[in-house]
Amino acid sequence: AQKVTQAQTEISVVEKEDVTLDCVYETRDTTYYLFWYKQPPSGELVFLIRRNSFDEQNEISGRYSWNFQKSTSSFNFTITASQVVDSAVYFCALSDRDDKIIFGKGTRLHILP
Amino acid sequence: NAGVTQTPKFRVLKTGQSMTLLCAQDMNHEYMYWYRQDPGMGLRLIHYSVGEGTTAKGEVPDGYNVSRLKKQNFLLGLESAAPSQTSVYFCASSYLTGTSGVTSSYEQYFGPGTRLTVT
Numbered sequence: 001a002q003k004v005t006q007a008q009t010e011i012s013v014v015e016k017e018d019v020t021l022d023c024v025y026e027t028r029d030t031t032y033y034l035f036w037y038k039q040p041p042s043g044e045l046v047f048l049i050r051r052n053s054f055d056e057q058n059e060i061s062g063r064y065s066w067n068f069q070k071s072t073s074s075f076n077f078t079i080t081a082s083q084v085v086d087s088a089v090y091f092c093a094l095s096d097r098d099d100k101i102i103f104g105k106g107t108r109l110h111i112l113p
Numbered sequence: 114n115a116g117v118t119q120t121p122k123f124r125v126l127k128t129g130q131s132m133t134l135l136c137a138q139d140m141n142h143e144y145m146y147w148y149r150q151d152p153g154m155g156l157r158l159i160h161y162s163v164g165e166g167t168t169a170k171g172e173v174p175d176g177y178n179v180s181r182l183k184k185q186n187f188l189l190g191l192e193s194a195a196p197s198q199t200s201v202y203f204c205a206s207s208y209l210t211g212t213s214g215v216t217s218s219y220e221q222y223f224g225p226g227t228r229l230t231v232t
Contacts, residue, residue, distance in 0.1 A: 095210055102159055
């Protein structure tokens with residue numbers, strides 16, 4: 001069965017610190033996709049990244065980076081030099097052979113000035 | 114493009130009343146979804162549709178019905194609202210989701226949400 005676990009319910013860091021959000025997934029399929037979404041205080045859901053199971057290269061986009069490790073079934077998200085605008089709830093999600101995307105419960109990130 | 118829109122944005126219902134939430138997308142996406150978001154529970158899938166005329170149950174379908182008569186619209190109905198249905202409802206659409214028989218799965222685009230309170 002599909003499952004996405006975000007063990008960190010809430011994290012607070014001081015601005016400019018680096019922070020890593022953990023995501024562990026379960027699937028029996030060999031082909032699957034992983035996603036990260038951001039939900040700022042305004043409430044909308046914003047897509048950040050999509051990664052397929054055959055591509056284990058880490059990805060960097062500005063201050064954001066993602067570490068995908070199939071050996072540990074993890075897809076962790078790191079924000080470098082965090083900013084107050086990064087304060088949001090972040091969701092990890094999984095899509096495999098089913099026609100749907102399953103979300104984790106989210107990690108609420110507070111960046112303190 | 115408007116993307117994904119939801120109507121209404123806010124609604125207050127009394128227990129037992131009925132209502133329909135409308136989701137519309139102008140991206141010609143095949144797949145559409147309804148989620149509910151409750152504190153500490155993340156996004157839970159209510160129902161979804163993989164194409165016009167099709168619907169399927171998600172994780173928490175009880176108390177809800179859906180219809181997809183047109184490709185661009187996905188309606189979520191509450192026949193007899195209950196306080197447990199107080200939540201924020203999100204609609205989403207996707208070009209393609211799932212890897213069965215295909216090689217890719219695409220991200221979902223979300224509407225702005227509908228805040229529903231049942232008293």
